[in-house]
Amino acid sequence: MEASVPISFNITPPHLACPEFTGAILRAISGSRVTVEILETHPVTTESLAGIRELKAHGVEFALDDFGTGFSDWTQVELVRPNKLKFDRSWLNGPAKALLGAIRRAQDMGMKTVVEGVEHLWQFEMAQDAGANAVQGFRFSRSLPLNDFNAFVERQSLNA
Numbered sequence: 308m309e310a311s312v313p314i315s316f317n318i319t320p321p322h323l324a325c326p327e328f329t330g331a332i333l334r335a336i337s338g339s340r341v342t343v344e345i346l347e348t349h350p351v352t353t354e355s356l357a358g359i360r361e362l363k364a365h366g367v368e369f370a371l372d373d374f375g376t377g378f379s380d381w382t383q384v385e386l387v388r389p390n391k392l393k394f395d396r397s398w399l400n401g402p403a404k405a406l407l408g409a410i411r412r413a414q415d416m417g418m419k420t421v422v423e424g425v426e427h428l429w430q431f432e433m434a435q436d437a438g439a440n441a442v443q444g445f446r447f448s449r450s451l452p453l454n455d456f457n458a459f460v461e462r463q464s465l466n467a
């Protein structure tokens with residue numbers, strides 16, 4: 308895989324509190340475009356923030372995953388100051404004004420926005436109308452093994 312392809316992976320805040328773990332990430336990603344997606348299952352702690360700061364200092368970007376569920380809320384946004392905010396699919400079941408307001412707030416704070424769980428055209432249109440920077444979901448592709456992913460990217464570039 309070329310270095311120009313961004314890579315994202317999910318971790319929990321307790322992992323970020325472990326200096327050995329953050330060091331392993333830095334060794335593994337040297338020269339790559341990586342986004343660490345912080346899961347909503349645990350709150351971000353003071354110890355986690357130390358790991359986040361260390362990784363940010365080395366160019367690692369952060370996203371808060373499943374925003375609006377679990378511990379992924381505006382308090383966590385203020386603590387982490389992620390580069391990207393990934394809105395949980397549940398936002399697609401609420402009022403369009405709520406999604407629009409939350410996306411605008413995130414973008415006003417300098418974050419890119421992604422709406423997750425897009426499976427239907429109406430959901431894509433709702434996310435687009437709300438101003439999301441990107442969408443993610445089965446409407447476009449299910450998770451793919453590396454070989455299938457490479458073929459998918461090749462087909463997409465031929466269609467561009």
